[in-house]
Amino acid sequence: xxxxxxxxxxxxxxxxxxxxxxxxxxxxxxxxxxxxxxxxxxxxxxxxxxxxxxxxxxxxxxxxxxxxxxxxxxxxxxxxxxxxxxxxxxxxxxxxxxxxxxxxxxxxxxxxxxxxxxxxxxxxxxxxxxxxxxxxxxxxxxxxxxxxxxxxxxxxxxxxxxxxxxxxxxxxxxxxxxxxxxxxxxxxxxxxxxxxxxxxxxxxxxxxxxxxxxxxxxxxxxxxxxxxxxxxxxxxxxxxxxxxxxxxxxxxxxxxxxxxxxxxxxxxxxxxxxxxxxxxxxxxxxxxxxxxxx
Numbered sequence: 001x002x003x004x005x006x007x008x009x010x011x012x013x014x015x016x017x018x019x020x021x022x023x024x025x026x027x028x029x030x031x032x033x034x035x036x037x038x039x040x041x042x043x044x045x046x047x048x049x050x051x052x053x054x055x056x057x058x059x060x061x062x063x064x065x066x067x068x069x070x071x072x073x074x075x076x077x078x079x080x081x082x083x084x085x086x087x088x089x090x091x092x093x094x095x096x097x098x099x100x101x102x103x104x105x106x107x108x109x110x111x112x113x114x115x116x117x118x119x120x121x122x123x124x125x126x127x128x129x130x131x132x133x134x135x136x137x138x139x140x141x142x143x144x145x146x147x148x149x150x151x152x153x154x155x156x157x158x159x160x161x162x163x164x165x166x167x168x169x170x171x172x173x174x175x176x177x178x179x180x181x182x183x184x185x186x187x188x189x190x191x192x193x194x195x196x197x198x199x200x201x202x203x204x205x206x207x208x209x210x211x212x213x214x215x216x217x218x219x220x221x222x223x224x225x226x227x228x229x230x231x232x233x234x235x236x237x238x239x240x241x242x243x244x245x246x247x248x249x250x251x252x253x254x255x256x257x258x259x260x261x262x263x264x265x266x267x268x269x270x271x272x273x274x275x276x277x278x279x280x281x282x283x284x285x286x287x288x289x290x291x292x293x294x
Contacts, residue, residue, distance in 0.1 A: 008137040010259030011252065016143040016212065018251025019150035023205030024228035025235075025243040026157065027077075027198025033174040033238035034194050037093060040100040041080050043225020044107035045199055049073040049206035050122060050216040051111055057123045066125075070203040077199025081192055111218035119217050122210035129211050142211040147248075149208070153201060154244055161240070166193055174238065223267065227254075230274045236284030245285065 031039045056065040084103040088096045128142040161167035172180045235242025257266045
């Protein structure tokens, strides 16, 4: 029982962090599944959601500021696609990648201008920020809520992809971009929908993440974004279940390493894992092997 009380907080924190990484990783894996490109600005959309919540909470009640934050984040993600991706649809991949990196730095510098480089503190959300005791371990309620909410949202997303018209269009585009366009599928609408869904999940992940780690800076989205990207690669980029499993694994391992007193190496573990995956399983756990068309 003493062992459980000592280590349970780290295990719970790991599951919670994994759920938050999963919500970000899904955005990476969905965009890659359709465009075969990485949205480097996705971590900054996550950061922007935190700042939007902070500033909106100062002028409106909580029950309005939360949906307002989610809506504005979705609009930001949609705008990123329209500005950084759509004009370069037929351009070489390198050009699109440079555009995405540029958008990432644009969001970071805009946030730097708005905040003045100062750390802004996320508001305490009633109920989910309250402390609770589980088997003698004290933690925040958000830690317990996160994995269940993540699984619920992923289940809805999987249903949407498998059983709705837009979901079928997404699957078709991910399999064959050119043929889908010839068959009359509105490619722009599918890609925009992908960015909207990814931004929505990033906004929810941001609300959960910053309820635990309240400091928001212009660069705070970089590390969670990178770890979510590693989770997507580990699970098999393009695979939603793979991204979720990879994110939970990274979150749990990271917090266990912190629990062992090796906090300095918790970030390094994630990138060592990335190197190992790329060396021994380049397509990840659930990734499909790519075949060249002749």
